[in-house]
Amino acid sequence: MKREYDFSKGKRGPVVPPEPGKTRITIRLDNEILEHFRKRVHEMGGGNYQTLINDALREYIRGVRLEKVVRQVVREEVGAMKEALLKTT
Numbered sequence: 866m867k868r869e870y871d872f873s874k875g876k877r878g879p880v881v882p883p884e885p886g887k888t889r890i891t892i893r894l895d896n897e898i899l900e901h902f903r904k905r906v907h908e909m910g911g912g913n914y915q916t917l918i919n920d921a922l923r924e925y926i927r928g929v930r931l932e933k934v935v936r937q938v939v940r941e942e943v944g945a946m947k948e949a950l951l952k953t954t
Contacts (some may be wrong), residue, residue, distance in 0.1 A: 894918075
């Protein structure tokens with residue numbers, strides 16, 4: 866080991882730049898959540914628990930959007946059925 870190191874040309878930040886479309890953040894999650902995703906990665910034989918969390922969040926967002934669309938369609942269909950029934954009576 867050297868007695869002194871020259872950091873005058875050093876740069877702050879990550880050594881590897883993030884992928885395009887990705888943002889580094891700090892987030893606090895319950896230990897239970899992290900354990901769940903880390904366990905799933907281990908069961909799968911490897912991978913990245915952060916990717917699994919990202920995928921789970923993406924599925925949730927898509928599911929919520931799908932749920933809104935389905936609810937709207939059902940409301941419209943029920944409304945049309947009510948009108949049709951009222952016309953026949």
